[in-house]
Amino acid sequence: MALRGATGPVEGDRVYLVRTGLEPRGIVAFGTVTRAPYTGPHYDTGKAESGETTQFIDVxxxxxxxxxxxxxxxxxxxxxxxxxxxxxxxxSGIEIKPKPVRALARLWEGLRPINGGAQIIPDATEPLNLILYGPQGTGKTYRLQQSYTPRYTDKDGDRFEFITFHQSYAYEDFIEGIRPVTVNGA
Structure with a gap:
């Protein structure tokens, strides 16, 4: 269930996952859209083999x-x-109306914690050290703040530093500019 309707989901929209098959039925997961709708091979292998596609979002x-x-x-x-x-x-992909959105958010926040508190689930396929590179407006800062920064946040909030380089400063200048510092030849 996404929170945006006719315009479709966009990066950053809240998403809830509804368990509808077996009992017990209800909302069992919460997250955010990390990639806006895109077309890919159909999830049904028979349809995909015949060339059919469908819309996906990443959450x-x-x-x-x-x-x-x-x-x-x-x-x-x-x-x-x-x-x-x-x-x-x-x-899939229904819109939750504004009034029910508020009720849903209130109810979700009121749930008992999972094993002492919900944790962000890291994506094991993504590297922990990453340089996001690209033109302005492509989602680098958003992705950093939503996907990576929470992995390094502790109770003091000081396990990371956010650095932005001027657009004229090239990646190569940064990487190739790192040199070891030696003291007395060691």
């Missing part, structure tokens, strides 16, 4: 709950608290 989940062990938001509670919203979608 970075920050909290995923196991419905058999963790507190989550059951569909019946959502229906009671916000009855004018369809909580049992028949397709």
């Amino acid at each position: 970075g989940f920050t909290e995923v709950r196991d419905a058999s062990k963790d507190a989550f938001l059951p569909l019946d509670k959502l229906q009671r608290d916000a009855p004018d919203q369809t909580w049992n979608p028949q397709s």
